Amino acid sequence: MKVLKTKTPMPEQPVEERIRNFDEVALGYTEEQALIEASRCLQCKDAPCIKGCPVNIDIPGFIRLIKERRYDEAIKKIKETNNLPATTGRVCPQENQCEALCTLKRVGEPVAIGRLERFVADLELKKGIEIPKIEKKYNKNVAVIGSGPAGLTVAGDLAKKGINVSIFEAFHEPGGVLIYGIPEFRLPKRIVRAEIEYVKNLGVNIYTNVVVGRTITIDELLKEYDAVFIGTGAGAPQFLNIPGENLVGIYSANEFLTRVNLMKAYRFPEYDTPIKIGKRVGVIGGGNVAMDAARTAIRLGAEEVHVLYRRTEEEMPARYEEIIHAKEEGVRFNFLVAPVKFIGDENGKVIGIELQRMMLGEPDSSGRRRPIPVPNSNFFFPLDMVIVAIGTIPNPLISMTTPDLAISKHGTIIIDETTGKTSKERVYAGGDIASGAATVINAMGAGKISARSIIKYLLREN
Numbered sequence: 001m002k003v004l005k006t007k008t009p010m011p012e013q014p015v016e017e018r019i020r021n022f023d024e025v026a027l028g029y030t031e032e033q034a035l036i037e038a039s040r041c042l043q044c045k046d047a048p049c050i051k052g053c054p055v056n057i058d059i060p061g062f063i064r065l066i067k068e069r070r071y072d073e074a075i076k077k078i079k080e081t082n083n084l085p086a087t088t089g090r091v092c093p094q095e096n097q098c099e100a101l102c103t104l105k106r107v108g109e110p111v112a113i114g115r116l117e118r119f120v121a122d123l124e125l126k127k128g129i130e131i132p133k134i135e136k137k138y139n140k141n142v143a144v145i146g147s148g149p150a151g152l153t154v155a156g157d158l159a160k161k162g163i164n165v166s167i168f169e170a171f172h173e174p175g176g177v178l179i180y181g182i183p184e185f186r187l188p189k190r191i192v193r194a195e196i197e198y199v200k201n202l203g204v205n206i207y208t209n210v211v212v213g214r215t216i217t218i219d220e221l222l223k224e225y226d227a228v229f230i231g232t233g234a235g236a237p238q239f240l241n242i243p244g245e246n247l248v249g250i251y252s253a254n255e256f257l258t259r260v261n262l263m264k265a266y267r268f269p270e271y272d273t274p275i276k277i278g279k280r281v282g283v284i285g286g287g288n289v290a291m292d293a294a295r296t297a298i299r300l301g302a303e304e305v306h307v308l309y310r311r312t313e314e315e316m317p318a319r320y321e322e323i324i325h326a327k328e329e330g331v332r333f334n335f336l337v338a339p340v341k342f343i344g345d346e347n348g349k350v351i352g353i354e355l356q357r358m359m360l361g362e363p364d365s366s367g368r369r370r371p372i373p374v375p376n377s378n379f380f381f382p383l384d385m386v387i388v389a390i391g392t393i394p395n396p397l398i399s400m401t402t403p404d405l406a407i408s409k410h411g412t413i414i415i416d417e418t419t420g421k422t423s424k425e426r427v428y429a430g431g432d433i434a435s436g437a438a439t440v441i442n443a444m445g446a447g448k449i450s451a452r453s454i455i456k457y458l459l460r461e462n
Helices: 031-038 059-067 071-079 085-091 113-127 149-160 189-201 218-224 253-261 288-299 320-328 397-401 440-459
Strands: 141-145 164-168 205-207 227-230 250-252 280-284 304-309 332-335 337-344 350-363 369-373 379-382 385-388 427-429
Touching: 031 059, 031 113, 059 071, 059 113, 071 085, 071 113, 085 113, 085 189, 085 440, 141 149, 141 218, 149 164, 149 189, 149 227, 149 440, 189 205, 218 227, 227 440, 250 253, 253 288, 253 385, 280 288, 288 304, 288 320, 288 385, 304 337, 350 385, 427 440
Parallel strands: 141 164, 141 227, 164 205, 227 427, 250 385, 280 304, 280 385, 304 332
Antiparallel strands: 337 350, 350 369, 350 379
């Protein structure tokens, strides 16, 4: 049988429509499209794609079930190892993970694994999510701090094993970065809420507005719980530390996206949390968060949005799909420039940036070519709003209130990466709080490692 060399295209909202709304851009496969794409899978015996999946989904297994139109069994196969398939089917960087190892890449494009995962997950959401039967309950209790992808993964895996789990979330709504960080047009909130509801229906209790380190401490939790998992992410913004950064009109991407997503500024005046958008907006950075911020600014009415990045497009860490979507929507890219200082008017409001041109030198520790300043190349770039999207770091509150918890020089919790164990007895950690800012699926993979380790410790299983 001849195998198609290219992926089945994913239907999308037309550009001219989507830049005026916050509805999801990618519309998902129809059944016919999913069956065509599933037929491309070679069903390799060694399944190299599984090796690229941080949560070890049986990828050929669920794709074979789609091909056979056994959709209920396909989603069950995925959920053997992944509690959030509708989410990961949308935001996973499959091109760098499972799809990167697909055998079909030798002759063309890999199988669209993420799109197929989304297809069966969305079918289940329409029908209603089936809750698996918990075979045996144990009198063991675990506290999970943070309800982002790592915390939800740990909680779901422990609950399915019959362990009692309580999640403590600082915000008023669970979901972590899935709710406050990723825009509606890329990951609709209804999808996240439905998958959180699935975790709750496994028996997990979620307590919101609890700031661990302030409302309650780790040591206090350890008096009530047999183990604690810390999955608080890396939610504190990094700044440039250049002159003028405190001018009015300069936001961190965290503040900007949290106001738009969690506080629903994108639905003003229905929700009374407006955010003022400039006419000419600059976004500093080249990752997925920078793309999210730029594309959000376009939808909120900015006349021009400029991404300012110190390397070239080839070195950008953002997903290729996100860069393409941003370009289609009118975002302008300015490469090989780095901010030197912000410039304001007499009222303290930003009116522009002094930029310096860069050139690329030898690769640095990231494997990307290092940007080097070009002498005497500074110039003024007018802007009336700036969003700084250069990465995040962990909030230090937990480390400050838990002195016997070993912390790295970067503020991350030091763990044994094979078990998730921290330096503190009965305390585990995973996701961005331990690794630094990474992907949703990597956080979930770390959560699974800790869940296995906690199960082994509590139930004395090998």
